[in-house]
């Protein structure tokens with residue numbers, strides 16, 4: 001089912017469509033110059049037979065191939081890429097197109113935001129995570145030696161075209177990473193929960209619903225002053241678990257969600273999580289802390305360092321009460337420490 005959602009004030013449009021339609025719509029963009037930034041792995045899999053001159057006969061095209069994944073977001077890549085485009089020749093009416101996962105769209109969006117003080121851009125997301133999350137909402141960034149996403153901007157893409165055929169080549173751990181974000185949305189919104197359960201996990205049904213939800217929230221709270229914080233559900237603990245165990249992002253979000261339900265004694269929500277995972281064909285797993293000491297100190301360290309923290313001694317935690325009912329609670333880190341210590345023994349036996 002094709003699906004379109006437009007921001008009322010700005011102009012992000014998310015559309016599920018075929019590559020043929022994407023090419024047709026790119027040809028209709030009012031520009032004579034296209035700047036493509038493509039993830040290296042995606043180029044390797046899909047680019048070999050792609051002839052830009054043939055598919056975009058009326059446009060000049062400059063192509064930058066990114067190193068695959070997170071390495072795309074290196075500061076040095078930003079310098080090389082912008083130098084490359086500027087040397088080739090760019091004007092204000094050029095349109096940039098990112099093709100890849102969230103790392104590529106974050107990077108390409110930052111290039112688009114800064115090149116000649118900002119040019120228009122669009123995204124062809126090729127991972128589940130990028131389709132439901134990273135390509136939407138206009139947050140763009142690169143990494144620096146001091147940390148992830150520390151140089152960035154808000155720069156909305158004009159269009160986001162999602163062709164789910166790209167997902168056929170996505171490795172299983174990257175699929176799970178995107179599904180972790182889908183679990184988050186299912187907790188946030190009852191109609192997404194219903195879409196997952198009623199469609200038997202069909203991503204064609206689920207992805208547009210998640211995208212619609214994120215676009216709605218980010219349109220209401222573009223600069224992340226309020227509502228947008230809800231999207232952090234599962235991430236306060238998830239970010240820590242991601243670093244401690246080197247987990248794929250969405251998998252860490254899933255464990256972050258589970259931990260949250262466990263600590264706040266939401267047994268019903270834990271069984272919902274199990275059902276959702278099953279429906280999304282996510283195999284049962286032991287927790288990453290199974291054969292190790294439970295990482296209370298490290299989890300607290302990362303939660304305390306979270307950029308969304310409330311103060312030095314308190315954090316804002318998004319706590320689920322029921323499906324479709326979540327609340328932002330300001331909680332002392334000391335209280336979280338006590339909850340974690342009290343649960344360590346039982347958490348060791350946890351399986352989901």
Ligand SMILES: NC(=O)c1ccc[n+]([C@@H]2O[C@H](COP(=O)([O-])OP(=O)(O)OC[C@H]3O[C@@H](n4cnc5c(N)ncnc54)[C@H](O)[C@@H]3O)[C@@H](O)[C@H]2O)c1
Pocket residue numbers: 039040041042045068069070073100101102103104106126127128129130133134135136137138139140141149166167168169170171174177249
């Ligand atoms: N801007 C935002 O609002 C926002 C939100 C969430 C995440 N992010 C960012 O997104 C990034 C993570 O995005 P991601 O999970 O998409 O990872 P990614 O972009 O790093 O891609 C993951 C891996 O999949 C490969 N890949 C991509 N598409 C493929 C395909 N169709 N077939 C085979 N392989 C493919 C890539 O080469 C890479 O190795 C992080 O940098 C994160 O900070 C941004």
Ligand SMILES: [Zn+2]
Pocket residue numbers: 133181235249253
């Ligand atoms: Zn996330």
